[in-house]
Amino acid sequence: MPTLALINGHAFAGGLILALFHDYRMQHPTRGFLCLNELDSGLPLLPPMASIFREKLPPTTSRSLVLEARRFAGPEALRAGIVDALGEGVDGAVGFVRARGLCGKARTGVYGEMKEGMYRETVRLLRDREENDAWVERIQARRRKGRRNAMAEEEKNVKEGEGRGETVKGKL
DSSP, X not given: OOOEEEEOSOEETHHXXXXXXXXXXXXXXXXXXXXXXXXXXXXXXXXXXXXXXXXXXXXXXXXXXXXXXXXXXXXXXXXXXXXXEEOXXXXXXXXXXXXXXXXXXXXXXXXXXXXXXXXXXXXXXXXOHHHHHHHHHHHHHHHHHHHHHHHHHHHHHHHHHHHTTOOHHHHO
């Protein structure tokens, strides 16, 4: 059946991702922002999470969300294609569903297959646990290597400073 995410305030990070997994999104016209702030938090997106941005949003919008952590207010989110409508509360949602004629769309029994075909990259990534785990391990290994390299560089700088009679405190 068709699903609609009614966003009455802020939808950051997982809240925005959850909303994007719905077929339609409606945002309050004057309250809240939509934002993917994983970039600011230093958290990479798992492949299925990243794919939903690629499959459902225009490329420039996806880039603004994923690589800039940009915040979108209601009217801006509508123009950017993140939400399908602006509205308030259950009455707004019911009006949207009626205007689009969504109530009978699942009647033939193929609605789920249609969605699966439209978003098959995301569906594949959601189902492929081994690939997701391998990706996470690669990311973590890169981070561990980066930390080891940074620690070795710092240790080298400290030793060089001691050889010249400098103190660590003096280098800071």
